[in-house]
Amino acid sequence: MTKSVPVGVSARHIHLSQEHVEALFGPGYQLTEFKPLSQPGQYAANETVAVKGAKGSFPKVRILGPARKATQLEISRTDAFAIGVNAPVRESGNIAGSAGITIIGPAGEVTIEEGVIVAARHIHFHTSDAANWGIQDQQLLKVRVGGERGVVFENVVARVHETFALDMHIDTDEANAAGVKNGDTAEVIG
Amino acid sequence: MTKSVPVGVSARHIHLSQEHVEALFGPGYQLTEFKPLSQPGQYAANETVAVKGAKGSFPKVRILGPARKATQLEISRTDAFAIGVNAPVRESGNIAGSAGITIIGPAGEVTIEEGVIVAARHIHFHTSDAANWGIQDQQLLKVRVGGERGVVFENVVARVHETFALDMHIDTDEANAAGVKNGDTAEVIG
Numbered sequence: 001m002t003k004s005v006p007v008g009v010s011a012r013h014i015h016l017s018q019e020h021v022e023a024l025f026g027p028g029y030q031l032t033e034f035k036p037l038s039q040p041g042q043y044a045a046n047e048t049v050a051v052k053g054a055k056g057s058f059p060k061v062r063i064l065g066p067a068r069k070a071t072q073l074e075i076s077r078t079d080a081f082a083i084g085v086n087a088p089v090r091e092s093g094n095i096a097g098s099a100g101i102t103i104i105g106p107a108g109e110v111t112i113e114e115g116v117i118v119a120a121r122h123i124h125f126h127t128s129d130a131a132n133w134g135i136q137d138q139q140l141l142k143v144r145v146g147g148e149r150g151v152v153f154e155n156v157v158a159r160v161h162e163t164f165a166l167d168m169h170i171d172t173d174e175a176n177a178a179g180v181k182n183g184d185t186a187e188v189i190g
Numbered sequence: 191m192t193k194s195v196p197v198g199v200s201a202r203h204i205h206l207s208q209e210h211v212e213a214l215f216g217p218g219y220q221l222t223e224f225k226p227l228s229q230p231g232q233y234a235a236n237e238t239v240a241v242k243g244a245k246g247s248f249p250k251v252r253i254l255g256p257a258r259k260a261t262q263l264e265i266s267r268t269d270a271f272a273i274g275v276n277a278p279v280r281e282s283g284n285i286a287g288s289a290g291i292t293i294i295g296p297a298g299e300v301t302i303e304e305g306v307i308v309a310a311r312h313i314h315f316h317t318s319d320a321a322n323w324g325i326q327d328q329q330l331l332k333v334r335v336g337g338e339r340g341v342v343f344e345n346v347v348a349r350v351h352e353t354f355a356l357d358m359h360i361d362t363d364e365a366n367a368a369g370v371k372n373g374d375t376a377e378v379i380g
Contacts, residue, residue: 076268076366077366077367077369078266078268078362078363078366081366089338089339089369120338121339146344148279148310148345149279149311149344149345150343150344150345151341151342151343151344151367152341152342152344153340153341154336154339154340154341154342155338155339155340171367172268172363173268173362173363173366173367174367176266176267176268176271176363176367177267177341177361177363177364177366177367177368178367179267179279
């Protein structure tokens with residue numbers, strides 16, 4: 001059975017806690033939706049912030065909503081070198097001991113001690129997809145992308161949930177190294 | 191037999207023709223050596239140039255010497271998006287129909303119609319290494335890098351010459367996607 005998965009390329013982005021939304025945009029501020037993402041209920045917000053590391057900054061980082069429990073900035077390793085942030089490869093949500101950053105919004109700024117990560121590549125599986133393919137939550141998969149820059153990615157984390165839609169998330173370094181773009185297809189091979 | 195190869199990560203860089211060296215740095219100018227590279231006779235020069243694409247520029251791109259027959263700028267795909275240049279993946283030297291760019295030096299500027307490429311990942315083999323491993327010039331190899339971002343790179347071009355030293359060259363996107371750095375080791379697996 002061929003196990004094909006659509007690829008979504010994640011550019012640098014940030015998730016904010018409601019506390020930080022308000023610190024950056026003003027008391028009572030609520031994020032507003034620009035467009036929906038592949039995962040149900042998630043959206044790209046109209047709002048952006050600047051982030052500032054030891055060696056540089058990015059002036060316009062897209063916020064993904066809705067607000068979360070903890071603020072988390074996801075950047076590529078190329079980005080991390082560019083702004084001087086020593087961000088570890090982590091699964092989303094696993095931010096203990098990760099890198100810090102200063103976040104600047106129109107109404108204020110916030111410095112976080114942890115929350116900056118390079119997101120570990122992963123596939124979102126709906127519970128039924130995972131059952132069909134015999135894949136367990138947190139299983140590490142091998143996933144192949146073909147073409148002139150063909151690559152097999154190892155250690156792709158399976159994330160299984162009944163609210164997830166089938167989608168593989170890689171960052172811009174991974175997409176560019178493999179010559180893939182949003183909507184291309186990858187194959188789970190092991 | 192394990193076929194281990196040291197990895198060299200190529201940051202963006204440029205090779206210049208002597209004609210362009212003189213157009214950019216002045217009549218009769220000769221590049222000067224900053225430090226030697228892994229391939230015998232090749233060096234990083236003290237000199238840098240700026241390059242300017244449709245959407246942005248890099249102010250300081252290292253020149254690699256000595257001067258070559260044709261000018262060639264090698265950038266990552268991340269770089270290509272950043273400055274708005276539609277550079278194809280190519281082997282070094284194969285620049286027909288590739289992208290153009292404006293190059294700016296202290297004594298002048300040059301616009302080339304072709305010469306900007308994303309270098310195809312490749313391994314330099316000394317003739318004796320290739321013979322020992324049964325590898326032919328231009329053979330496409332599969333090469334594995336382990337670790338938390340483990341990757342198998344397909345379509346790695348074997349380049350065999352008696353002046354070459356064993357070394358795998360990947361760009362910064364590929365290095366960052368695989369979590370490898372200069373001097374790490376990769377393994378030819380097919």
